Amino acid sequence: MRFSERLHEKVKPIWEQKHAHPFVRGLGDGTLNREAFEFYMKQDYVYLVDYTKMFALGAAKARDLDTANWFSKLLHETLHFEMDLHRKYAARFGISNEELESTIRTPTNIAYTHYMLHVAYSGTIEEIAAAVLPCAWGYWEIGARLAETNPKSLEHEFYGDWVKTYSSKEFGDLAQWLIGFIDRAGEGKPERDLAVLEEIFLNTSRFEYMFWDMAYHGHDWPAEIKANGNVTQVR
Numbered sequence: 001m002r003f004s005e006r007l008h009e010k011v012k013p014i015w016e017q018k019h020a021h022p023f024v025r026g027l028g029d030g031t032l033n034r035e036a037f038e039f040y041m042k043q044d045y046v047y048l049v050d051y052t053k054m055f056a057l058g059a060a061k062a063r064d065l066d067t068a069n070w071f072s073k074l075l076h077e078t079l080h081f082e083m084d085l086h087r088k089y090a091a092r093f094g095i096s097n098e099e100l101e102s103t104i105r106t107p108t109n110i111a112y113t114h115y116m117l118h119v120a121y122s123g124t125i126e127e128i129a130a131a132v133l134p135c136a137w138g139y140w141e142i143g144a145r146l147a148e149t150n151p152k153s154l155e156h157e158f159y160g161d162w163v164k165t166y167s168s169k170e171f172g173d174l175a176q177w178l179i180g181f182i183d184r185a186g187e188g189k190p191e192r193d194l195a196v197l198e199e200i201f202l203n204t205s206r207f208e209y210m211f212w213d214m215a216y217h218g219h220d221w222p223a224e225i226k227a228n229g230n231v232t233q234v235r
């Protein structure tokens, strides 16, 4: 069994909870509250600001040029393709790029990115791949499943662009490269090393669920808690 198959089996119950989450379902059938989506987009944008550093650290810790090249490609695509989606939605919401970038992070958002960045700064390239894989693979799985089970979701006048982006071949190719990387990383490793990678993969899978749940409820939190204002400096 490939190592990615073992990981996928292990997180299946967690990932199915993401597919069943009302935020994800609402994206697919178009019933999602626009305020919840706006809250999510702002949080996700600053999440990606932090997350891109995972790919930069991956390029820095790569053991060969091909791997460095792929991580720099992931960095570039996130900054210029994925985050463009957020900037376009922000424009539709009447939010400037500056306002978007200065969103105050929720504690869930901070906990997630700080955990990943701790893994990245202190760990190996394989550990970085295990940490980022549930994001790239999980989003692609969500986009692809929505597009497949409900093709109308691709044409939705508001959420269609989201579904199109995450079910796209571009994202599929990036996720597949990372899946191949973790498979090669797993080959010939002792069980104790595989268990470390598996634990990281499980942790960020749980954080992915928590991010959806935060996105769904966060816009309704009391103003003092939701911290959805803006700061002038990044942190």
Ligand SMILES: Cc1ncc(C[n+]2csc(CCO)c2C)c(N)n1
Pocket: 044, 047, 048, 051, 074, 077, 078, 082, 134, 135, 136, 137, 139, 140, 171, 174, 208, 211
């Ligand atoms: C909380 C959260 N998790 C995952 C993604 C998706 N994502 C992050 S990086 C990447 C790969 C290339 O850009 C993908 C698909 C997101 N936006 N927000």
